[in-house]
Amino acid sequence: MRVLMFGWEFPPHISGGLGTACYGLTRGMSSIPGLEILFVVPKAHGDEDQSRIRVLGAGDITLDIRKIREHNYLKDLSYIEINSNLVPYTSPEEYEVLVNKAENTGRRFVETTMGGKLNFTGTYGKNLYEEIANYAVVAGEIAVTTDFEIIHAHDWLTYPAGIAAKRASGKPLVIHVHATDFDRSGGKVNPTVFEIEKTGMQIADKIVAVSNLTRNTVIDKYGIHPDKVVTVYNAVDPLPENEQLQLRRGINEKVVTFLGRITLQKGPEYFVMAAHKVLKKMDNVRFVMAGSGELMEKMILWTSSLGISDRFHYTGFLKGDDVFRMFSLSDVYVMPSVSEPFGISPLEAMQSNVPSIISHQSGVAEILKYALKVDFWDVDALADAIYGLLNYPSLAEMFKKHGVQEVNDMKWENSGKKVHNIYQEFVK
Amino acid sequence: MRTICLYFQVHQPFRFRRYRFFDIGNDHYYYDDYSNESILNKVAAKCYLPANELMLDLINKHKGKFKISYSISGIALEQFRLYAPEVLDSFKRLAETGQVEFLSETFAHSLSSLNSPREFRKQVDAHRKLIKEHFGQEPAVFRNTELIYSDEIGAMVADMGFKAMLTEGAKHVLGWKSPNFLYCNAIKPKLKLLLKNFKLSDDIAFRFSNKAWPEYPLTAEKYVAWLNQVPANEEVVNLFMDYETFGEHQWKETGIFEFLKALPGIVFKDSPFSFSTPSEVARKLQVVSAAHVPNPISWADEERDLTAWLGNEMQNEAFNKLYSLEEMLDNTDDDALRQDFAYLQVSDHFYYMSTKFFSDGEVHSYFNPYDTPYDAFINYMNVLSDFEIRVNAGQKSHENNDVARLSKIIQEKDAEIEKMEKKLSAVRKGSPAKKSNTAKKENPAKKITGSRKK
Structure with missing residues (x-):
């Protein structure tokens, strides 16, 4: 079986969890005999891991403009001016207000380079909407020139591409919902993004959601029939032994860590409130907010006004090994997300032997046993959980003992098999 | 003589309120009054009162022939006194018939036999006094929390003057031995052992209303037919179960009360069996052999071991920490402190922390006020931390206790x-x-x- 897969990013050029998840899933599927994946990203850099799948950059495809005009697979793409936080898993550094010109015609005028190729940045820049549309144009072209049996599109940025490929080829479309705009926006949904998401979900033959939480959002908020939506949980790769970085602690105190974007979605304010409560009761503890985001300044001002700045630290944005260094310094990891479709970072914390507290409003809470779970808004419960982990040693010991195993048992191969089963409903 | 020994366990835990860490040192009241009162009243209405009434009727109907026994934990008695004195009165009426034996156990339904012989003795004495006070009986037969038993615990109980003790009789505990005989303790043969017939007990306690069970529906006639299949040389069938089986675990609608109502009459009519109290069994039957139980057993779960209470790191930490405070309490004359110490020992607190039931959450959660074992542990440890502060300070407890x-x-x-x-x-x-x-x-x-x- 050959799969035409669309994703906005692929390692090593990633800005967050989406690329990692796509990579893990495709690798998990690569062990399935007879399954071939062609993974199309907007821009290929040439250093992607192509050992198991083929990665193709949309910018490398030569287009025949006349042919494209004959197809009507772009008819759903109309673009209006937007002004919102619409990026799925990106760092705030890359966030900017995106302003695009309205484009009203169903048939687009496509600008190509001399050789008939389109330019893609593959990021989430100000021409995002144009890139999404161009990407769809290329998708349609690939669909008519390549042989495959099924289409698989990851998140809203690639839904138009998936739709275009389906229209051009008549092959079934599976879309994979890693997040919805309800998660990203904290409820203030961008109507354009919503429209793209909803259209994708309606046209898709099957929808994969990364948790039951997300599945319910798809059913309830987008009005999709439950039979069409299937949950396939993400997984995580085991940490190679030599990469478990150990850092010597400079302080003989407990460290409680929040690691993630400092945005509404991640619930940083609940972490601050819980820290404040814990610090009233014990003094040999420090709190770290690792990450950056639009609420960072507000948090800094707030922790100062609470008078806990001497015990509450900010690291700024961490990436790569720094993330694991931070974990190796931590006694407790906290993810108080308001809305988290899955949430891979507690799994990484657990792999680094750090006990985790996660919110019930995260998809990963549906599958983890060896983690404490609280409602994100229940600051008392969160503070109590932090205090318990710091003061009653058997709890942390138990989590360390069983947590790594639990996480390592979540294998991408299993997720891959489930996705493959979905394909088989359509392709015999 | 062939006889049936009916024994019912009556216990309700004293549940803690949600006790956060910031309460430590500030608020010394630990109990969820609302839950405790409302649950007790619910169980009283569904089980204790109607079941007691039925038992009284049966005793009066089958004059001198129908006999039963109870063990009521001190914690349950305490709650009857606080929230439902009418239940206590109805047990007293049962005691007055002379056909009902009240057994001894630890006051706090505790696991103290596993850790502290001294505390164990204290609690048994306290419970004995309470039984004497309420029911005018001097208990001669002991049953430990959750039927926990080992040779050593048995020897301890023998030293305390008891004539007999109740425990579990499951196959993988007894090996080839049948539970339908009288046994004795391996160290102190003076102490006789009554072993639970787990098959016939659990048919009523667990399977009665299970529609997937091939024997469903269970009638008194069918049950007596099974009793008649017990080999003729086997002398006693010990049916031990939670009293809450009647009306609470098995709802009234399942017909459990009708079953119970019909049972004695059909036993007398269709079988050679009589009914006896544990004391009578211990007095009348000959001991066939000693039971060797080097490691503690219980009546819980498939394994019949202690892992539901002391099976993981959290349970062990909480348990050890609790008993590490025991000695410091010797010098206190603070009744509230002693009382809290007893309530902290209730075995249910440790049961709530069990991680055994991750796969089997349904049965478990029915008895559990906490969402997860971790919640139970943190809450317990918070309470214990406050308690420890009070013990250390020798502090007078809160006026509003x-x-x-x-x-x-x-x-x-x-x-x-x-x-x-x-x-x-x-x-x-x-x-x-x-x-x-x-x-x-x-x-x-x-x-x-x-x-x-x-």
Whole structure:
């Protein structure tokens, strides 16, 4: 079986969890005999891991403009001016207000380079909407020139591409919902993004959601029939032994860590409130907010006004090994997300032997046993959980003992098999 | 002689309220009054009161022939006194028939036998006193929390003067031995052992209303037919179960009360079996052999071991920490502190922390006020941390310790009522009977509880 897969990013050029998840899933599927994946990203850099799948950059495809005009697979793409936080898993550094010109015609005028190729940045820049549309144009072209049996599109940025490929080829479309705009926006949904998401979900033959939480959002908020939506949980790769970085602690105190974007979605304010409560009761503890985001300044001002700045630290944005260094310094990891479709970072914390507290409003809470779970808004419960982990040693010991195993048992191969089963409903 | 020994366990835990870490050192009241009162009243209405009434009817109907036994934990007795004195009264009426034996156990339904012989003794003595006070009986037979037993625990119980003890008789505990004989302790043969017939007990306690069970529906006739299949040389069938089986675990609608109502009559009509109390069994039957139980067993789960209470790191930390405070309590004359120490020992607290049931959450959660074992552990440890501070400080407990205060008030009121009744009867001798003052006695706890909620 050959799969035409669309994703906005692929390692090593990633800005967050989406690329990692796509990579893990495709690798998990690569062990399935007879399954071939062609993974199309907007821009290929040439250093992607192509050992198991083929990665193709949309910018490398030569287009025949006349042919494209004959197809009507772009008819759903109309673009209006937007002004919102619409990026799925990106760092705030890359966030900017995106302003695009309205484009009203169903048939687009496509600008190509001399050789008939389109330019893609593959990021989430100000021409995002144009890139999404161009990407769809290329998708349609690939669909008519390549042989495959099924289409698989990851998140809203690639839904138009998936739709275009389906229209051009008549092959079934599976879309994979890693997040919805309800998660990203904290409820203030961008109507354009919503429209793209909803259209994708309606046209898709099957929808994969990364948790039951997300599945319910798809059913309830987008009005999709439950039979069409299937949950396939993400997984995580085991940490190679030599990469478990150990850092010597400079302080003989407990460290409680929040690691993630400092945005509404991640619930940083609940972490601050819980820290404040814990610090009233014990003094040999420090709190770290690792990450950056639009609420960072507000948090800094707030922790100062609470008078806990001497015990509450900010690291700024961490990436790569720094993330694991931070974990190796931590006694407790906290993810108080308001809305988290899955949430891979507690799994990484657990792999680094750090006990985790996660919110019930995260998809990963549906599958983890060896983690404490609280409602994100229940600051008392969160503070109590932090205090318990710091003061009653058997709890942390138990989590360390069983947590790594639990996480390592979540294998991408299993997720891959489930996705493959979905394909088989359509392709015999 | 072939006989049936019916024994029912009566226990309700004293549940903790949600006790956060910031309460530590600030608030010394640990109990969820609302849950405790409302659950007790619910179980009283569904089980204790109707079941007691039925038992009383059966005893009166089958004059001198139908006999039963109970073990009521001190914690349950305490709660009856606080929240449902009418239940206590109905047990007293059962005691008055002379056909009902009350067994001894630890006051707090605790696991102290596993850790502290001294605390164990103290609690057994406290419970013995309570049984004597309420039911006028001096218990001669012991049953440990959750039927926990080992050779060593048995020897300890023998030393305390008990003649017999109850425990589990599951196959993988007894090996080839049948539970339908009288056994004795391996160290102190004077102590006789009654072993639970787990198959026939669990048919009633667990399987009665299970529609997937091939034997469903279970009738008294069918059950007596099974009793008749017990080999003729086997002398006693020990049916041990939670009293809450009647009306609470098996709802009234399942027909459990009708089953119970019909059972004795059909036993007398269609089988050679009689009914005996544990003391009678121990007195009348010959011991066939000693039971060797080097490691503690219980009546819980498939494994019949202790892992439901002491199976993971959290349970062990909490348990060890709790008993590490024992010695420091010797010097205290603070009743509230001693009382809290007892309530902290209730085995249910440790059961709530079990991680055994991750896959089997349904059965477990029915008995569990916490969402997860971790919640149970953190809450317990928070309470224990506060308790430890009080023990260390030798501090007088909070003035508003409601349970201690209520118990004290009830004691005082009882004494007063007694005094008044004496006066009244003295007056009655001289003049025509006046209005009785029993209304006043009816439920002092309720009144106090009502006014307490500000």
